Amino acid sequence: MTKISAVIRALNEEAHIGRLLHGLDSQTRRPDELILVDSGSTDRTVEIARAEGCKIVNIAKNEFTFGRALNRGCEAATGDALLIVSAHVYPLYDDYLEHLVKPLGNEDVAVVYGRQVGDHRTKYSESRVMIKWFPKESIWDQGHPFSNNANALVRRSTWEQLRYREELTGLEDLDFAKRALECGARVSYVAEAPVVHVHEESWEVVQNRYRREAIAYKNIYPDTKMSRTQAVNLAITNIVSDYWHAAREHKLQTKNFLDIVRFRFAQFRGAYLGFSADRAPDVDLLRRFYYPPQWVAGGEHQTPGKEIDYSLVRPEGNAS
Structure with a gap:
């Protein structure tokens, strides 16, 4: 049987980490090992994780990138398969991991990722992004490198060969899957997970x-x-589309009406600024990317994950 190590990146996730760990412990196929990669939490994240049996791996803030944190966690893991999840996700069903590991029965499959959905806290436009990139039907041989490390499983031997690129400011999952495909491996999407x-x-x-x-x-x-x-x-097109779907779903309340514009403005202004950059981000900008002021000042909690979820910039339209 495949030995599974769960690798969880976290920063100040005491509000969420317990629910994830309880969900993993309730699986019909539980992970054999739990590893928390913590990047400087000042709340009870590490305490909660340690009490639930997690091995703790620390990464200093001045060393943090998403790829480097994952590599540190994978180095500490002993499993044949590496379950990579964000600390602010939780599985919907107790057979989640059982479904996610199935594609690895095919030796050609190196990367598997599962579906993502929102809840009552999810911004409406973010839910539309999830619907677009995480459909209800599985794709066993995807053929393109989209994947998402908020909910993924990778073959350890492939990670040992490729590792995650540590200099990237995000999308280490896309880059990893791209290089895996170039090596002849396959990527699978599992909607049932x-x-x-x-x-x-x-x-x-x-x-x-x-x-x-x-x-x-x-x-x-x-x-x-x-x-x-x-x-x-792209912003206008997506705003109009969101309004149309929200109206059909009877969700075009005042809050959603304004939040749709705000989300799409933030999304595509951010994308434009990123694509327009003519040099690598400096240290101050990277600090804002990875450690927003709210984390440092102890204000409103923000999640650092990728995840983007994917919610990637893989723009919803032609950006080339």
């Missing part, structure tokens, strides 16, 4: 998320561009 992905972000954090992911996307695909006109057109 859903998690709830909790994003409670300020508009500044949403913009920064898409900005750093655009910087990473441009690094992976250097010819990608986005003009100001394209960014505006």
